[in-house]
Amino acid sequence: MSDTADSPTPPLVSVRGETVLEVEPEIARLTVYVHARDKDRRRALERLTERNRECLDLIGEYGDAVEQVETSGLSISPIVRDKRRDEKVDRYQGTVHTTVTVAEFSVLGEIVTRLGDLELTSVHGPWWALRRDSDVYRRAAQQAVRAAVTRATDYADALGCRLTGLVRLSDEGLSTDGGGREQVYGMVAAAVPASSSGALPAIDLEPQKQVVRAAVEARFTMTAPEL
Template sequence: MTEPSTSSKAAARSTSPQVAVRGEARLEVDPETARIGITVGARGSDRRAALNDLTRRNNAALELLKSYGEAVEKIETGAFAITPELRSGRTERVRAYYGKVHLQAVVADFTALGELTTRLADLELTSVSGPWWGLRPDSPVHRRTRQQAVRQAVERAREYAEALGAELVGLIDLADPGAEALPEMAPASFGGTRGAAAPGAASGQPPALDLEPRRQTVYARVNARFTITAPIL
């Protein structure tokens, strides 16, 4: 007996009844990381003095971050700027120099997060923003969400087929429009702008903030088409 050709199989499939469905999944899970932003500043009438202060304060922030070891998963330096402020008038006389360095840190140990943020905010001319809670790109949560969306598509297609007195026969195609974690609003910044020790600093470290991790919503969607047996109408 001769096997049906590929073209004849495609023709038979195109004439078979089909059902198109969408599968969706939404999971709420605990975050895996917290990202914080640190901005270190300096101001002085002399460029070199402003740079020296900026370097010293930047090193102090980096040393504090590194002192937490594996609790801080990543440290990155972003933008750096040193800007002269001119006096008003016809001559180009510099009134002061402003310097800034932006840092980002990814914290994996949330038990250290509250203490770390307040200690950073207690540094000279240092502000802190965040935290931004998130999941790692390779988190197994993304895989679970996509698989759940596929299973829902199969279940939904089977329900439609059963409503027609038919059964699922095969999969025609499966498309993934994308899976993503829903974005969260950016929190406000907090920090210190002091030039000397803050009140109470002599008595020890500032009290740690009580930061509650914000649960993350991961969403996935797939579009699928299936062939079914002849409906019984």
């Protein structure tokens, strides 16, 4: 019989390593709603097109400070005066939804204020976030692994042992908290008193910290304890 078959199973230690990082957000997202309504369907569409173009032109003025602009939805629908009696259309109304991702926070308050000052335009946000490929996630995962190794080493030391190998490393995943609370601007922004130059003052916005959590489970082999 081989020596391997007679070898005792090495002691195991199972631990959980976790880390929590609190970092500044990297981007902010806004949702812009442009509205139009008119008794004439064609005129409602023309107004919607004109206002949406004005909105996009304004956003375009900020160049690279705006990372991404996406049309996330559009609707045009008739409004019936009294559905119970007939199908007579009272008016038509349309809405364009645009999602704006801002990377330069120094202009964010100005963008929100100027968009909110446009006719029949509302702004929702900001929602603060990290980019999907943010290095913060890698850092959090590595720190969670280091925490697992440290904890296992501490347990081994307490028993007079030392770690000899890794049996299993399981990732519990990453999660991010922060930026979920909605702040709404829009028509109310037009009520902000104008400055002496006639331009609306920019709204002061403070970025919300992002909390990134990472956790792993690890199992190590170790030498026999000295009990």
